Amino acid sequence: MMSLEYENVIQELLERVPELSDGYDELVRQYGGDEDPPVGAHIVFGILVTPLIMESLAQGAEHGDFLTRLFQLLEEMAVAGDEEVRNVVWVSVLEPLGRDPAALLTARALMGEATRSLADEVERRSRRKGRGN
Numbered sequence: 001m002m003s004l005e006y007e008n009v010i011q012e013l014l015e016r017v018p019e020l021s022d023g024y025d026e027l028v029r030q031y032g033g034d035e036d037p038p039v040g041a042h043i044v045f046g047i048l049v050t051p052l053i054m055e056s057l058a059q060g061a062e063h064g065d066f067l068t069r070l071f072q073l074l075e076e077m078a079v080a081g082d083e084e085v086r087n088v089v090w091v092s093v094l095e096p097l098g099r100d101p102a103a104l105l106t107a108r109a110l111m112g113e114a115t116r117s118l119a120d121e122v123e124r125r126s127r128r129k130g131r132g133n
Helices: 007-014 018-031 040-058 065-078 083-098 101-106 113-130
Strands: none
Touching: 007 018, 007 040, 007 065, 007 083, 018 040, 040 065, 040 083, 040 101, 065 083, 065 113, 083 101, 083 113, 101 113
């Protein structure tokens, strides 16, 4: 298994969760540039992955293989040496999930230790912001 870096995290996502390929191709059509990869990880996770996680959780699919594979990857991203990769988990997955307490609660059961720890920190910070600090 390759070490996760910002440059290869999308490739890793598509290898592990190939059913996201069509959605990814659509993102490339809409947002793609000349860079490699043509769309950044924040776009892929923020626009494609996180909404699918929330939809799957809402449909009661938390025991499905699809979410298991996604959360395994998120756990590896949460402990990646590349800070940009950890930042994708924080900003593009956990912050949006944190705005839906029911989804976050269900998602916690699927999270690994590092992802759960990041989710706790996201929650703490958003509570502080909510108090106007």
